Amino acid sequence: MEALRFIFRLSFALLVMVLHNKHHQANGALHSHTQLLVDEANNDGPYLGLVIPNLFEMNPLLQSPSFVSSNFYIDAYGRRFRFGTIGDKKVILVMTGLSMINAAITTQLLLGLFSIEGVVHYGIAGNANPSLNIGDVTIPKYWAHTALWNWQRYGQGPENELALESNGDYTRTVGYIKFANYTTNITGGSSFDNSLNNVWYQPEEVFPIDGTPEDREHAFWVPVDSNYFSISKKLEGLKLEACLNATTCLSDAPKVARVERGTSASIYLDNAAYRSFIYGKFNVSPVDMESASVALICYQQKVPFITIRALSDLAGGGSAHSNEADTFINLAANNSVTVVVAFIEQLSVSEALVASPPYISKMA
Ligand SMILES: *[C@@H]1O[C@H](CO)[C@@H](O)[C@H](O)[C@H]1NC(C)=O
Ligand SMILES: *[C@@H]1O[C@H](CO)[C@@H](O)[C@H](O)[C@H]1NC(C)=O
Ligand SMILES: *[C@@H]1O[C@H](CO)[C@@H](O)[C@H](O)[C@H]1NC(C)=O
Numbered sequence: 001m002e003a004l005r006f007i008f009r010l011s012f013a014l015l016v017m018v019l020h021n022k023h024h025q026a027n028g029a030l031h032s033h034t035q036l037l038v039d040e041a042n043n044d045g046p047y048l049g050l051v052i053p054n055l056f057e058m059n060p061l062l063q064s065p066s067f068v069s070s071n072f073y074i075d076a077y078g079r080r081f082r083f084g085t086i087g088d089k090k091v092i093l094v095m096t097g098l099s100m101i102n103a104a105i106t107t108q109l110l111l112g113l114f115s116i117e118g119v120v121h122y123g124i125a126g127n128a129n130p131s132l133n134i135g136d137v138t139i140p141k142y143w144a145h146t147a148l149w150n151w152q153r154y155g156q157g158p159e160n161e162l163a164l165e166s167n168g169d170y171t172r173t174v175g176y177i178k179f180a181n182y183t184t185n186i187t188g189g190s191s192f193d194n195s196l197n198n199v200w201y202q203p204e205e206v207f208p209i210d211g212t213p214e215d216r217e218h219a220f221w222v223p224v225d226s227n228y229f230s231i232s233k234k235l236e237g238l239k240l241e242a243c244l245n246a247t248t249c250l251s252d253a254p255k256v257a258r259v260e261r262g263t264s265a266s267i268y269l270d271n272a273a274y275r276s277f278i279y280g281k282f283n284v285s286p287v288d289m290e291s292a293s294v295a296l297i298c299y300q301q302k303v304p305f306i307t308i309r310a311l312s313d314l315a316g317g318g319s320a321h322s323n324e325a326d327t328f329i330n331l332a333a334n335n336s337v338t339v340v341v342a343f344i345e346q347l348s349v350s351e352a353l354v355a356s357p358p359y360i361s362k363m364a
């Protein structure tokens with residue numbers, strides 16, 4: 001009933017939208033007609049926001065029978081916000097485009113324009129964890145952005161203060177990578193160095209919505225929502241697709257794996273040495289190009305979020321001559337969608353339980 005009413009209202013709004021679709025915002029402000037549609041949509045909120053990096057990750061959800069499209073969308077600031085339902089949940093889907101800046105802009109727009117109760121981010125990722133396999137779907141507890149760097153001058157080391165460290169701008173607490181450790185093909189002599197020296201990982205400057213504007217805080221490991229994370233435990237054991245086609249299947253049946261950590265950077269990682277370093281240093285499983293960005297926005301806006309990332313390749317750690325994503329990208333994208341849908345169903349179940357606990361309905 002509720003869902004029907006919702007679809008009806010959105011169909012009306014769709015009509016309005018079709019009539020006014022020619023209007024685009026200018027000078028940074030939303031066109032008044034777009035604002036009207038946003039207001040109309042928000043009357044039916046709140047929504048669960050599904051933030052999706054690329055088309056090949058969004059398409060399997062658009063095609064999934066679990067997603068009921070309301071055939072309504074709002075275009076704003078170069079993004080398309082698509083409305084529908086998954087089970088009892090009203091959802092807005094939005095594609096960010098590749099990498100950290102796109103993911104941050106799009107997530108901030110979603111949270112700024114719409115009434116959003118929580119964010120589910122999903123997609124594919126590289127796998128840095130040797131105990132996991134391609135096709136597995138990871139749900140990390142923490143995310144960090146690992147490409148805010150302080151690149152130390154040659155000749156200095158861990159005992160030297162970084163530039164602007166005394167201002168509180170940079171820190172040596174997170175750690176560093178030493179390029180000389182990755183020198184190859186040394187002939188003659190056991191001592192070597194590298195003028196690229198050291199790169200120190202830095203926490204992000206953040207400005208939480210409940211903080212003082214312009215008064216920075218810092219964040220490196222950002223936790224996902226603890227309630228969402230505990231709900232995700234119910235997804236362990238979910239059956240996932242193991243076959244690319246009728247003849248080619250993964251050797252290990254893929255599984256849902258709740259893991260400690262994932263990292264993101266605007267870097268496509270296809271390098272065994274860095275993969276091994278980042279696993280050893282940070283104990284990360286998925287490595288991708290958007291999740292930490294979504295995490296940092298939701299963290300600052302105090303909106304619950306979780307990230308679901310299916311492993312499509314070994315981030316450079318495989319024995320093959322080319323990156324495995326070429327082969328497994330669609331299987332991984334499909335598996336991420338399977339887990340997202342199951343998560344949203346479990347979220348509805350757990351909210352229904354909170355709204356009317358079983359012992360209350362027994363008493364009635
Ligand atoms: C560099 O390699 C040495 C020797 O293996 C190791 O002890 C050290 O932790 C490495 N340092 C970094 C920053 O990777
Ligand atoms: C390093 O040595 C390996 C094995 O001998 C060789 O295949 C490779 O081309 C060399 N790399 C460089 C940069 O010289
Ligand atoms: C199945 O996929 C594999 C890997 O991409 C490919 O080599 C093979 O030709 C495909 N088989 C069929 C029947 O399409």
Ligand SMILES: *[C@@H]1O[C@H](CO)[C@@H](O)[C@H](O)[C@H]1NC(C)=O
Nearest residue numbers: 060063241243244330331334
């Ligand atoms: C992924 O799902 C789509 C339908 O959404 C299907 O057409 C495609 O065959 C699936 N691909 C794999 C590799 O499972």
